[in-house]
Amino acid sequence: MKIMCKLILVLGFLVMPSTQATVILQYHHVSNETPAITSVTPAQFAEQMQYLADNQFNVVPLSRVIQALKNKQSLPDKTVAITFDDGYRNIYENARPVLKKHGFPYAMFLASQPIDQRINRMMSWQQIQTIAKEKAEIMNHTYDHVHLIRKLASETKGQWLSRIKANIKKNEQTIYQRTGQSFKALAYPYGEYNVDIMKMLSDMGYVAFGQHSGAAGRYSPLTSLPRYPVAVPFSKMSSLKIKMNSLAMPVLKQQPLESQLTKEEHRPKLTLTLDTQDIRKSQLMCYVSNQGAHPPVWISENTFYIQAEKRLPAGRSRYNCTAPSKTSNRYYWFSNTWVKPKHNGEWKKEK
Structure with missing residues (x-):
């Protein structure tokens, strides 16, 4: 029993x-x-x-x-x-x-x-x-x-x-x-x-x-x-x-929480701490808008960061990360939005 x-x-x-x-x-x-x-x-x-x-x-x-x-x-x-x-x-x-x-x-x-x-x-x-x-x-x-x-x-x-x-x-x-x-x-x-x-x-x-x-x-x-x-x-x-x-990515901590960038911020660094119990860490992959795949940089057993290689353009950009589950054929998924003004501080006009 x-x-x-x-x-x-x-x-x-x-x-x-x-x-x-x-x-x-x-x-x-x-x-x-x-x-x-x-x-x-x-x-x-x-x-x-x-x-x-x-x-x-x-x-x-x-x-x-x-x-x-x-x-x-x-x-x-x-x-x-x-x-x-x-x-x-x-x-x-x-x-x-x-x-x-x-x-x-x-x-x-x-x-x-x-x-x-x-x-x-x-x-x-x-x-x-x-x-x-x-x-x-x-x-x-x-x-x-x-x-x-x-x-x-x-x-x-x-x-x-x-x-x-x-x-x-x-x-x-x-x-x-x-x-x-x-x-x-x-x-x-x-x-x-x-x-x-x-x-x-x-x-x-x-x-x-x-x-x-x-x-x-x-x-x-x-x-x-x-x-x-x-x-x-x-x-x-x-x-x-x-x-x-x-599945919802089990993010225990995110740094920064701020998604609004200043005009001087071009390559924001996003650090995530995960509950990795059910995540296949070796297959976790991140992506930057219009820059393709960016492998995560692990800095501890359950913490990694991702940073764009090129400058983000004015307007909205995203970092996406996915990882397969150990116990199913499904994927954990996470996305973070960045919003950046133009170099003169003005906002990009919507089309």
Whole structure:
């Protein structure tokens, strides 16, 4: 009996990493007529949802994931949440019927100003109210889809934080007035944030999601939760299947936590300490945006760093690291976003 109990404990410990992972998918457009960099076609979206259904993924509301992460609870293996940013009308027209067919819940991160202005490509408030009644979760994307990290000219740190705090609260109030929903969950516009914003949101009782890839788990900071962007450049089923089955990298410590670089920082060094119990260390590999593979430099049994060989360009860049699991054919996945101004301190304009 004692031997059996020990065996159960050992096996339970070994499978624990997979039960701690939730994959959150991020979509913008489901259309044949929108930019490929932020779109999947209706046919691709239907194939992706059918894969989740055929392979018995546990597709849950994002609010359930948030609750589990806050309470350090495990969710069933192969849990997935589906999210959309901005509230484009093609989601209502092309994605909603597929989601209803499978009975999949989803979250919509909205910026209210474009809806209020009745911009043609956006959903109407009537359509948003319809999906909310169908149990879609309507969440915060700031009122006007602002670059949160960018201070206005002559704006102090306190004024900047007060401004963006008011922006977020205004959007939360608008969503509540229109739908009766308030989850205090924010998706960062453009995936941009910094440590000051993370602290502010934590003090406000918010969780927040980026646009950096990886599964979410008990090690994930609640104000920089990862999501897998799904668009034409990243929509091949062969690679998407690996992401949908991925595990949350067990990062015990990260240095630095700050993702906003100064104009003088060109080759940031990222140091990670991992729980390496289930990780095949010899096969851990990291990648730098537009610079390819960068093998990690191990400085202790469970700590390594990665640093770009060339200067990062102005704008957004990422360091990604993956490693196979010892106990399954799945991969641990981690991503870190860097945001850098131009050499004169100005921010790169969005195309």
